[in-house]
Amino acid sequence: MNEAHGRKPSEGFKKNRADMEIRPPFFPITTRGTIIPMKIFYTDTFTFNLPEGHRFPAKKYSLLRQLVEESSLIPAENLQIPKPAKDEELLRVHTPEYFRRVKEGLLTEKEIRRIGLPWSTELVERSYRSVGATIAACRAALEDGIAASLSGGTHHAHADHGGGYCIFNDAAVAVRAMQAEGRIERAVILDCDVHQGDGTASIFAQDPSVFTFSIHGDRNYPFQKPPSDLDIALPDGTGDETYCEALDVGLEQALDQADADLAIYLAGADPYEDDHFGRLALTKDGLIKRDQMVLEACKGRGIPTAVVMSGGYARKIEDVAEIHFNTVRLTTKIQIE
Ligand SMILES: [Zn+2]
Numbered sequence: 001m002n003e004a005h006g007r008k009p010s011e012g013f014k015k016n017r018a019d020m021e022i023r024p025p026f027f028p029i030t031t032r033g034t035i036i037p038m039k040i041f042y043t044d045t046f047t048f049n050l051p052e053g054h055r056f057p058a059k060k061y062s063l064l065r066q067l068v069e070e071s072s073l074i075p076a077e078n079l080q081i082p083k084p085a086k087d088e089e090l091l092r093v094h095t096p097e098y099f100r101r102v103k104e105g106l107l108t109e110k111e112i113r114r115i116g117l118p119w120s121t122e123l124v125e126r127s128y129r130s131v132g133a134t135i136a137a138c139r140a141a142l143e144d145g146i147a148a149s150l151s152g153g154t155h156h157a158h159a160d161h162g163g164g165y166c167i168f169n170d171a172a173v174a175v176r177a178m179q180a181e182g183r184i185e186r187a188v189i190l191d192c193d194v195h196q197g198d199g200t201a202s203i204f205a206q207d208p209s210v211f212t213f214s215i216h217g218d219r220n221y222p223f224q225k226p227p228s229d230l231d232i233a234l235p236d237g238t239g240d241e242t243y244c245e246a247l248d249v250g251l252e253q254a255l256d257q258a259d260a261d262l263a264i265y266l267a268g269a270d271p272y273e274d275d276h277f278g279r280l281a282l283t284k285d286g287l288i289k290r291d292q293m294v295l296e297a298c299k300g301r302g303i304p305t306a307v308v309m310s311g312g313y314a315r316k317i318e319d320v321a322e323i324h325f326n327t328v329r330l331t332t333k334i335q336i337e
Pocket residue numbers: 193194195268270310311312
C-alpha cells in the first residue's frame with residue numbers, strides 16, 4: 001500500500017540553509033497583536049458553456065464562493081479575483097506546441113475528448129484564471145502563512161497534454177513561478193484528491209526540488225499512474241480510519257523528505273462515500289479530519305501552505321460545496337488558533 005518511488009530528493013538538491021533567506025513566520029502577527037486574515041481567490045465568475053447533462057460540476061464553484069461569502073470567515077476584501085496566469089508562466093511547464101494549440105483552439109478531437117470539456121475561448125480564460133488563483137494563493141501563503149483558491153487542483157494536466165477536466169497544471173505552474181521569483185527553492189505537493197496526480201508526477205519526475213505525494217484510490221482514473229515521489233494507493237471502499245492511518249504515515253514521510261519551503265494541498269472532495277467517481281468511503285467528518293491532519297502537519301513544520309480544491313463529484317452538488325467549504329473554514333481556523 002505504501003510505496004516510496006525512486007529518488008531521494010533530500011540527497012539531490014541539498015541547499016545550504018545558511019544561504020537562504022529566513023522564512024516568514026507561518027502565522028504572522030501584526031504589531032496590533034491581531035492575526036492577518038488569509039486571502040482566498042475565486043474564478044467561478046469566468047463561466048464557460050457545457051452541454052446539457054455534462055458531468056463536470058461547474059456549479060460547485062459558485063455555491064462554494066457563496067458559502068464563503070455568507071460565512072464572513074474572512075473580510076470581504078480578502079476574497080479576490082486573481083489575475084490570469086501569464087503565458088511565460090504556463091510555458092515553464094507546458095510545451096510550446098500544446099500551449100499554442102490550447103490557446104488557438106487547435107486541439108484535436110482526441111485531445112478534447114481526453115480533457116472531457118468542449119473547447120471555447122471562455123474555457124481558456126477560465127483555465128488561465130484558475131492557474132492564476134493558485135499562483136496568487138502561493139504568493140499569499142508565502143506572505144501570510146496560509147491562503148486558498150476556491151478552484152485549482154488540475155493535476156491530470158501533463159506538460160504536453162490535458163486530461164480528466166484539466167487543461168493546465170496549476171500546482172506545477174505555481175511552483176515554478178515561486179521558484180522563478182526567488183521566493184522558494186523547494187516545494188511539496190500534497191495531493192489528497194481521490195485520483196492520482198499523474199500530470200504533476202510526470203512533470204516533476206526529474207526535478208528533485210519538488211516532492212510529489214499522492215494518496216488515492218488504486219482502481220480510479222487515471223489508469224496509467226506515473227510514479228509520484230510517494231504514492232499511497234488505497235483499495236475500493238477504504239473508510240475514515242484506514243485512510244487517516246495511511247495519510248499519517250504518508251504525510252510524515254513526504255514532509256520529512258521534501259524539506260519544502262512551500263506546500264500545495266489538493267483537498268479533493270472526491271474521496272467522499274457518495275462521490276460518483278471516487279470508489280472510497282470517507283464521511284464528511286473523515287474529510288474534515290483529513291484536512292486537519294494535513295494542515296496541522298504543515299503548520300507543525302512551519303511550511304507555508306496554499307490550499308486548492310481539486311475534484312468533487314458527489315451525487316448531490318450541495319455535498320461537494322459543503323465538503324470544500326469545510327476545508328476552507330478549517331483553513332481559516334488553523335490560522336487563527
Ligand atoms: Zn479527482
